[in-house]
Amino acid sequence: MDSARTASPTAPPSTADRWVEFWNRPHSIYANRRHLEAHFARIGQDVAEHLPSDGTVLDFGCGDALAADAMAERCGSLLLFDASPAVRARLTGRFSGNPRVRVLDERGLAALPPGSVDLLLVVSVLQYIPEADLPTLLERWRKLLSPGGRALIADVVDPGTPMLADVASQLRMGWEHGFLTASLVALLRLTLSDYRQVRREAGFATYTPDEVLERLEKAGLRGIRLPRNIGPTPHRRSFIAHPRTRTPQDAEEPAPALNVQ
Numbered sequence: 409m410d411s412a413r414t415a416s417p418t419a420p421p422s423t424a425d426r427w428v429e430f431w432n433r434p435h436s437i438y439a440n441r442r443h444l445e446a447h448f449a450r451i452g453q454d455v456a457e458h459l460p461s462d463g464t465v466l467d468f469g470c471g472d473a474l475a476a477d478a479m480a481e482r483c484g485s486l487l488l489f490d491a492s493p494a495v496r497a498r499l500t501g502r503f504s505g506n507p508r509v510r511v512l513d514e515r516g517l518a519a520l521p522p523g524s525v526d527l528l529l530v531v532s533v534l535q536y537i538p539e540a541d542l543p544t545l546l547e548r549w550r551k552l553l554s555p556g557g558r559a560l561i562a563d564v565v566d567p568g569t570p571m572l573a574d575v576a577s578q579l580r581m582g583w584e585h586g587f588l589t590a591s592l593v594a595l596l597r598l599t600l601s602d603y604r605q606v607r608r609e610a611g612f613a614t615y616t617p618d619e620v621l622e623r624l625e626k627a628g629l630r631g632i633r634l635p636r637n638i639g640p641t642p643h644r645r646s647f648i649a650h651p652r653t654r655t656p657q658d659a660e661e662p663a664p665a666l667n668v669q
């Protein structure tokens with residue numbers, strides 16, 4: 409997933425690496441600084457109720473993490489991981505003076521002890537992970553969770569969601585926060601960029617709620633769908649899951665029906 413891990417300099421990038429490369433360079437997904445601030449303010453607000461008051465939070469695929477200071481203030485320790493080296497470099501510069509925030513690279517992520525994370529955040533990342541890689545990743549995440557830990561997997565895209573729904577959501581946000589013109593310009597620039605080509609060639613993973621819950625269950629996580637999505641995109645979906653404690657009975661009985669809200 410880290411572009412630094414590409415097998416050989418001449419080998420074509422994997423589909424996951426193509427997305428990481430996309431996120432690693434300048435893009436116009438966010439219209440301007442005001443958009444980024446409004447975006448992360450909303451995420452910070454929505455995530456607040458799920459933060460452990462004194463625990464470790466891992467934000468996987470954190471992006472520029474503008475809500476990180478406030479989140480770290482609330483929980484004991486915030487670990488930020490993003491596969492993009494450029495994003496990590498920006499984060500490292502910003503958080504070097506904050507003892508509560510640690511920016512991890514792939515090696516730092518791999519070195520985290522099992523059971524050391526009380527809340528795992530994965531917001532708007534699943535769509536960039538090839539479907540075939542998800543089971544291994546979910547297993548990895550489950551192992552990182554403490555016995556009372558939770559995984560909050562948010563902004564999952566439903567199959568068949570028209571791109572227009574995302575466009576409308578961004579324009580609404582631009583209108584509400586006073587950057588509508590910048591949003592229109594950014595959307596035009598995105599249309600003219602290689603975004604759609606990367607999306608077509610690298611894939612854009614989408615899941616129904618049942619598919620998410622089923623994959624969580626297979627990885628040993630019991631999940632429920634939250635009534636509202638985390639973040640500013642109301643038509644997407646969020647899930648919270650905890651490690652399923654297996655008893656000897658579990659091995660003999662089928663899993664109980666999933667509790668979907």
Ligand SMILES: C[S@@+](CC[C@H](N)C(=O)[O-])C[C@H]1O[C@@H](n2cnc3c(N)ncnc32)[C@H](O)[C@@H]1O
Pocket residue numbers: 409424427428431432447451468469470471472489490491492495530531532533536537639
């Ligand atoms: C849409 S942004 C989400 C950022 C932030 N979580 C948010 O909700 O605003 C997607 C982020 O996921 C990162 N990303 C993409 N593929 C990844 C992967 N395979 N592993 C970890 N991070 C990844 C990108 O670098 C990018 O910063």
